[in-house]
Amino acid sequence: MTTLEFTNVTKIYNVRGSGQIKALDDVSFTLESRKTIGLVGQSGSGKSTIAKILTQLEVPTRGEVLLDGAPIRRSGKGLRRYRQQLRMVFQDPFASLNPYHSIRHHIERPLRLDKVVPRDQVDDEVRRLLDRVRLDPDAILERRPHELSGGQRQRVAIARALASRPALLVADEPVSMLDVSIRLGVLNLLADLQREEGLGMLYITHDLATARHFSDEILVLNQGRVVERGPADDVILHPKDPYTRELRAASPDPEEFFRTASAQAAASTHSLGGMR
Amino acid sequence: MDTPVTQKTFFSQLKASMAMFSNRKSAAGLIILGIFTLVAIAAPLIAPYDPKAQNLDETLQPPSFAHLMGTTHIGEDIFSQIVYGTRGVLVVGFLATIMATVVAIVVGVTAGYLRGWKSESLSALSNVFLVIPGLPLMIIIASQFQNPPLAVIAAVLGLTGWAWGARVLRAQTMSLRNRDFIQAARANGEPLHRIILVEMLPNLMAIIASSFVGTMTAAVLGLTTLAYIGVIPVSNLNWGTILFWAQQNSAFPYYWWWYVPAGLCIALVGVALALINFGIDEYVNPRLRSAGERARAMKKKGLDVNDAVTAVRTAETRESQA
Amino acid sequence: MSTGTSTTQPPAGPVSPEAAASDPVDPTLVGTTATAAERRGIRVPWRFIGGRVAFYLFTAWAAITINFFLPRMMKGDAVDAYMARSQGQLQPEAEKALRALFGLDTSVPLWQQYLDYWGMLLHGDLGVSISTGMAPVGDAIASALPWTLGLVGVATIISFAVGTGLGAVIGWRRGGRLDALVPITTFMGTVPYFWLGLIFIAVFSTLLGWFPAGHAYELGVEPGWNMAFIGEVISHAALPVITIVIASVGGWVLGMRNMMLTVLDEDYITVAQAKGMPNRRVIWRYAARNAVLPQIQSFALALGFIVGGTIVMEMVFSYPGIGLLLLSATNAKDFALMQGIFLVLVLAVLVANILADIAYAILDPRTRQTEA
Numbered sequence: 001m002t003t004l005e006f007t008n009v010t011k012i013y014n015v016r017g018s019g020q021i022k023a024l025d026d027v028s029f030t031l032e033s034r035k036t037i038g039l040v041g042q043s044g045s046g047k048s049t050i051a052k053i054l055t056q057l058e059v060p061t062r063g064e065v066l067l068d069g070a071p072i073r074r075s076g077k078g079l080r081r082y083r084q085q086l087r088m089v090f091q092d093p094f095a096s097l098n099p100y101h102s103i104r105h106h107i108e109r110p111l112r113l114d115k116v117v118p119r120d121q122v123d124d125e126v127r128r129l130l131d132r133v134r135l136d137p138d139a140i141l142e143r144r145p146h147e148l149s150g151g152q153r154q155r156v157a158i159a160r161a162l163a164s165r166p167a168l169l170v171a172d173e174p175v176s177m178l179d180v181s182i183r184l185g186v187l188n189l190l191a192d193l194q195r196e197e198g199l200g201m202l203y204i205t206h207d208l209a210t211a212r213h214f215s216d217e218i219l220v221l222n223q224g225r226v227v228e229r230g231p232a233d234d235v236i237l238h239p240k241d242p243y244t245r246e247l248r249a250a251s252p253d254p255e256e257f258f259r260t261a262s263a264q265a266a267a268s269t270h271s272l273g274g275m276r
Numbered sequence: 277m278d279t280p281v282t283q284k285t286f287f288s289q290l291k292a293s294m295a296m297f298s299n300r301k302s303a304a305g306l307i308i309l310g311i312f313t314l315v316a317i318a319a320p321l322i323a324p325y326d327p328k329a330q331n332l333d334e335t336l337q338p339p340s341f342a343h344l345m346g347t348t349h350i351g352e353d354i355f356s357q358i359v360y361g362t363r364g365v366l367v368v369g370f371l372a373t374i375m376a377t378v379v380a381i382v383v384g385v386t387a388g389y390l391r392g393w394k395s396e397s398l399s400a401l402s403n404v405f406l407v408i409p410g411l412p413l414m415i416i417i418a419s420q421f422q423n424p425p426l427a428v429i430a431a432v433l434g435l436t437g438w439a440w441g442a443r444v445l446r447a448q449t450m451s452l453r454n455r456d457f458i459q460a461a462r463a464n465g466e467p468l469h470r471i472i473l474v475e476m477l478p479n480l481m482a483i484i485a486s487s488f489v490g491t492m493t494a495a496v497l498g499l500t501t502l503a504y505i506g507v508i509p510v511s512n513l514n515w516g517t518i519l520f521w522a523q524q525n526s527a528f529p530y531y532w533w534w535y536v537p538a539g540l541c542i543a544l545v546g547v548a549l550a551l552i553n554f555g556i557d558e559y560v561n562p563r564l565r566s567a568g569e570r571a572r573a574m575k576k577k578g579l580d581v582n583d584a585v586t587a588v589r590t591a592e593t594r595e596s597q598a
Numbered sequence: 599m600s601t602g603t604s605t606t607q608p609p610a611g612p613v614s615p616e617a618a619a620s621d622p623v624d625p626t627l628v629g630t631t632a633t634a635a636e637r638r639g640i641r642v643p644w645r646f647i648g649g650r651v652a653f654y655l656f657t658a659w660a661a662i663t664i665n666f667f668l669p670r671m672m673k674g675d676a677v678d679a680y681m682a683r684s685q686g687q688l689q690p691e692a693e694k695a696l697r698a699l700f701g702l703d704t705s706v707p708l709w710q711q712y713l714d715y716w717g718m719l720l721h722g723d724l725g726v727s728i729s730t731g732m733a734p735v736g737d738a739i740a741s742a743l744p745w746t747l748g749l750v751g752v753a754t755i756i757s758f759a760v761g762t763g764l765g766a767v768i769g770w771r772r773g774g775r776l777d778a779l780v781p782i783t784t785f786m787g788t789v790p791y792f793w794l795g796l797i798f799i800a801v802f803s804t805l806l807g808w809f810p811a812g813h814a815y816e817l818g819v820e821p822g823w824n825m826a827f828i829g830e831v832i833s834h835a836a837l838p839v840i841t842i843v844i845a846s847v848g849g850w851v852l853g854m855r856n857m858m859l860t861v862l863d864e865d866y867i868t869v870a871q872a873k874g875m876p877n878r879r880v881i882w883r884y885a886a887r888n889a890v891l892p893q894i895q896s897f898a899l900a901l902g903f904i905v906g907g908t909i910v911m912e913m914v915f916s917y918p919g920i921g922l923l924l925l926s927a928t929n930a931k932d933f934a935l936m937q938g939i940f941l942v943l944v945l946a947v948l949v950a951n952i953l954a955d956i957a958y959a960i961l962d963p964r965t966r967q968t969e970a
Contacts, residue, residue, distance in 0.1 A: 092456055095455050113466065406902070407657050407944075412909065412939065545788075550784050
């Protein structure tokens with residue numbers, strides 16, 4: 001059981017000439033194995049900043065991040081261990097893979113760096129990982145990213161993230177740049193993997209519906225502050241914060257649409273009789 | 277265990293990157309350059325005479341079978357001089373370009389990858405060398421030496437030529453650095469040298485190739501100009517020295533065989549390099565490649581690519597035009 | 599459907615006082631970062647220009663420092679021979695200045711020499727030139743500089759104008775017959791400047807007699823603002839200018855054509871044409887105006903190349919400018935003159951760069967924008 005505590009983190013950026021931007025304001029949450037947290041917010045709400053801090057691309061201005069109770073290290077063996085435990089799946093499936101290298105290279109590198117398996121088993125492990133993300137190794141291994149579809153690339157990115165057998169996974173809008181028709185497939189894959197591997201997952205998204213579907217707990221982020229948190233169903237069905245209510249109202253609801261559409265159709269057939 | 281797998285990918289990647297040289301323009305340029313290289317390597321076999329061999333009975337002869345490009349004022353065979361001069365041009369040219377490109381890569385990629393004052397100061401350094409006019413600097417430095425060896429001449433040429441490549445590479449590295457796959461590599465814990473060499477460098481290949489070609493053009497021109505001015509001692513024979521002797525001995529305008537071939541050779545090398553660069557340009561920017569073809573194809577159908585109005589064609593119009 | 603303002607979310611960006619006071623809130627003011635478009639004349643991008651000037655000052659300092667160290671890095675014999683040659687002919691003060699210039703007084707510590715060097719420069723003292731009869735270096739340069747400036751200036755302006763215009767037209771008529779001009783002009787650019795000049799002299803001057811073969815004016819004609827002299831200057835400058843233009847126009851044509859192709863693919867060009875704008879306006883006021891911006895930037899960078907080419911051109915045509923001066927100084931191993939010329943050249947290039955930057959700042963509204 002691995003726990004990551006994001007405690008009272010504030011992040012302030014200094015912008016040359018225009019002062020400061022507070023990207024995060026006193027944000028706290030806890031990632032645990034076997035649990036998914038959904039982080040919901042619009043563009044500019046601070047979601048990506050949280051992802052950057054988690055992958056140590058940024059440093060909190062205030063507050064701290066604890067892995068299993070100890071502050072995360074920024075160098076040496078502690079950094080190594082942290083990196084092995086927490087991996088990220090990026091938003092843009094094309095940009096997150098090096099266009100020059102084959103898929104085999106992408107999956108092998110973390111295996112070799114973290115010495116996950118002995119050298120002679122690396123090839124087998126690569127194949128196993130691709131199988132787990134439901135890709136055919138023989139068709140994919142020697143290809144380069146531009147020869148794959150968006151969905152395939154994102155599965156490769158997931159396989160790469162799982163290579164080092166992390167305990168925690170951060171998925172930063174993993175399906176936002178995919179065709180709508182394949183989003184569900186990739187999300188279901190993530191959910192299955194999380195269940196099978198017992199991962200703790202942070203699912204960052206702007207889409208309320210999928211957040212509700214896949215998360216145990218939801219955090220709503222607005223301009224850097226957590227305005228609402230709670231079990232997924234509670235937050236979505238009974239939102240307390242006005243911002244959450246607005247978000248929910250902005251999501252198109254198919255049932256609502258058909259209800260109003262049929263009501264309008266009924267109303268217009270009535271007025272047509274008047275021959276306007 | 278590392279070698280078999282990565283070697284296979286390396287060579288197949290290398291072949292794929294050679295794609296930038298596979299279009300017609302690049303191929304033509306490479307062929308021309310290849311011919312010159314062969315001439316330089318096989319100079320003793322190709323040149324009929326020793327370039328310094330004087331023949332006072334046959335001075336200032338126009339081209340003939342005995343002397344394909346005529347003779348100088350002391351009977352030296354100009355064709356042999358051109359052939360041997362190819363060595364001087366290509367050896368110094370390549371050497372200077374390799375030096376300049378290596379420096380450009382080191383400075384440019386480092387400046388692009390680092391942040392803050394380190395990056396800014398490296399950038400300022402390369403900008404200084406960009407702004408300072410190259411030829412006067414080369415003249416001053418070269419004239420301080422009495423009889424500089426080849427390597428020194430190449431170094432002086434390289435000194436003025438690295439800044440442009442460094443600047444371009446810095447810009448490209450900076451944009452690469454923020455790409456997700458580099459972030460992913462860092463998050464994976466890749467060591468710095470692998471990030472730069474294995475992840476970034478292959479993506480910079482096209483820019484490096486283009487910079488190499490451009491620098492070589494400048495190096496060849498710079499070398500021949502310095503030789504023509506007389507700043508480089510005449511012991512280093514290249515096409516510029518031939519022009520220097522021609523100028524000194526009043527070859528102009530009548531003894532055209534003395535000065536025309538040398539200049540044409542310089543131009544030909546320049547054309548070859550420019551063609552290679554065109555090829556790389558079109559590979560990198562597909563718009564350039566297809567723009568002319570598209571327009572021509574449209575013209576064949578009777579359409580003007582610049583036309584603001586798109587003609588709508590129905591079955592009747594097509595028949596009436598048939 | 600969200601209402602105009604929500605109570606939890608304040609409007610992003612500053613809101614003007616009138617809008618805040620009145621009710622209901624103007625929807626165009628909420629959610630934007632600009633409140634009103636202000637037009638207060640040309641906004642000078644001080645930060646941008648200030649940054650550039652700072653860089654040029656740094657470059658000037660670097661060039662001066664290079665100049666300081668050069669004679670000290672070279673083997674002593676060259677400088678010693680120089681001093682020995684000029685021994686009998688120098689005034690004591692001139693000799694002292696030269697010794698300071700070359701760092702021959704090893705008793706003086708290096709940093710002191712550096713400060714003395716700066717002192718000399720700020721007094722305009724660049725040493726004494728042995729190859730022009732012991733005249734102060736500054737004088738020799740001052741008499742040659744105007745010729746070079748005239749030649750370079752005229753040739754560059756013509757080359758830029760012709761090249762950019764031609765490139766714009768070729769880019770517009772892509773796929774047409776004009777496309778053949780691109781490889782032709784590029785080929786003319788690969789030919790070395792000086793060789794082209796030599797050929798031109800041979801053909802147009804010696805053989806055909808259309809133009810004079812060299813110098814700025816015939817010896818014997820009185821320099822001054824009279825028609826005869828000006829006519830002489832023009833006829834003597836014609837061939838060098840034509841050579842420089844022909845050799846350099848290829849680069850402008852190619853660059854402009856490539857930029858035009860990229861710009862013409864942009865959507866705003868399609869919109870302009872769809873609006874019914876005549877093609878002439880589209881090509882010049884929309885496309886070329888945007889395509890020329892990177893050209894101006896590359897202009898500043900090409901200056902070093904232009905200077906180099908002009909120097910050689912002067913040597914070929916015996917044009918009495920800085921280039922010829924540098925050549926004779928090099929042959930005479932007149933180090934003081936050579937270094938003085940180098941310094942003046944660098945400073946001139948820096949000034950030209952500043953002018954190009956100002957032109958770019960005026961033409962590109964984005965530089966003005968980011969200041970706001």
